[in-house]
Amino acid sequence: MSRERDTRSLGAPSARRWWVTLACAVALFGAVYVAAVLTPAGQAFENAALRGADQVSAGEFALASDALGRITLISLAVATVGVGAIGLLRRQPALAAIAVGVIAAGQLVTQSLKRWVLPRPELVPVTGDFTENSFPSGHTTIAMTVLVAVFLVVPYRWRGIAMLFTSGWAVGIGAYTVTAKWHRLSDTIGADLVALALGAVAALILLRMRRLEIIARPPRARTAVVVVFAVLCAVSCALGALLATAALRYTLTDPVIEWDVYLSAHALALAGSLGAALAYWGTWHRIGVRPAPPRHE
Numbered sequence: 203m204s205r206e207r208d209t210r211s212l213g214a215p216s217a218r219r220w221w222v223t224l225a226c227a228v229a230l231f232g233a234v235y236v237a238a239v240l241t242p243a244g245q246a247f248e249n250a251a252l253r254g255a256d257q258v259s260a261g262e263f264a265l266a267s268d269a270l271g272r273i274t275l276i277s278l279a280v281a282t283v284g285v286g287a288i289g290l291l292r293r294q295p296a297l298a299a300i301a302v303g304v305i306a307a308g309q310l311v312t313q314s315l316k317r318w319v320l321p322r323p324e325l326v327p328v329t330g331d332f333t334e335n336s337f338p339s340g341h342t343t344i345a346m347t348v349l350v351a352v353f354l355v356v357p358y359r360w361r362g363i364a365m366l367f368t369s370g371w372a373v374g375i376g377a378y379t380v381t382a383k384w385h386r387l388s389d390t391i392g393a394d395l396v397a398l399a400l401g402a403v404a405a406l407i408l409l410r411m412r413r414l415e416i417i418a419r420p421p422r423a424r425t426a427v428v429v430v431f432a433v434l435c436a437v438s439c440a441l442g443a444l445l446a447t448a449a450l451r452y453t454l455t456d457p458v459i460e461w462d463v464y465l466s467a468h469a470l471a472l473a474g475s476l477g478a479a480l481a482y483w484g485t486w487h488r489i490g491v492r493p494a495p496p497r498h499e
Contacts, residue, residue: 215416217409219485220402227399231338231392235320238388239337242325247446247463248386249332250454254464255383257457266378273341273375281305281348288355294494300407301351304400308347311396312340338392339385342475345375346397349479354404358417358490362424369431369479376475380467387467387474394478401482408491415492428480435476442469 238244258266282305289298315338322335349365349372356364376394379385408414445466452459 214412215409215414215489217406220405220409223481223485224399224402224406227395227402231395231399234388234391234395235337238386239320239322240325244388245326245328246454247450248388248467249326249328250449250460250463251380251387251467252332252383252464254457254460254462254467255381257461257464258381262381266381269375269378270341270382270384273344278305278309278344281344282351285348285351285355288352292355292357294355294491296411296494297355297408297413297491300404301354304351304354304397304404305344305347307400308343308397309340311400312338312343312393315396316340336385336389338396339376339379339389340393341379341384342376342390342393343396345372346394346475346478347400348372350397350401350404350482353401353482353486354408354491361486362427365424365479365483366427369476373472373475373479377468377471380464380471387471390471391474394474398478398482402485405485413491413494414489417488417490428483431476431480435473435480438469438476439473442466442473445469 238248282302285305286298286302289295289301316335320335320337322333322337324333349368352364352368353361376390379390380387405414443466445462449459449462449466454460454463
């Protein structure tokens with residue numbers, strides 16, 4: 203009886219929250235690109251973080267590289283099929299298609315922006331791989347769009363558990379790209395924002411289809427997960443900002459400062475992915491996906 207009462211519908215939510223989320227994600231994406239890629243200071247800071255990553259231990263580097271190496275076309279296909287299967291098992295083919303579409307659109311948007319739309323001019327003296335354009339990160343986009351897709355297809359009562367396990371993996375991927383020198387901090391943040399924007403679009407589509415409803419009372423257990431994530435996000439953000447502020451007082455070519463800049467980028471990458479996950483989850487507070495209406499012959 204209590205479960206039925208807790209999950210009864212209180213009507214449809216407003217679209218405003220997702221329009222605001224979409225607008226903020228797009229605006230922040232542009233701001234990150236301009237600040238980190240189109241300014242000498244931004245490029246110098248991120249290049250220092252890459253040089254600082256040379257100082258990580260062999261074990262940590264191998265762990266990061268191994269985790270990133272497991273993201274292949276095959277693993278992406280398996281994850282996509284798994285997301286679609288959950289939606290189909292719930293007898294919601296439209297929901298399955300939208301969730302799968304988020305993953306596919308993530309790669310389409312990311313690869314298009316990186317390869318043809320957003321150049322990386324050489325504003326500071328660099329050599330080797332540092333000159334390659336990598337904004338936004340394809341690996342982080344995969345991880346974060348899979349997180350969004352899983353969030354969409356799992357039943358409402360299992361959402362907290364799904365986010366607990368999926369977020370740990372997705373957030374780790376973003377930080378690992380910095381550790382393994384596969385991407386810069388801005389690449390990870392940009393990918394987080396791409397996933398957040400696509401997640402907002404998916405929610406707006408579901409709302410347009412009249413598939414969303416407000417839930418009377420969400421389970422209390424998920425509050426603990428949100429609190430833990432929020433604390434970790436705040437600590438990582440504060441630590442990253444503190445290290446960056448201190449490092450910018452000195453020359454960015456000193457090995458000690460390069461290590462501090464790397465630690466700052468690593469912490470901020472964690473904070474960015476956690477913040478994006480929490481922001482998206484927050485827009486769905488007390489909102490679930492209602493079953494598909496029966497077909498009338």
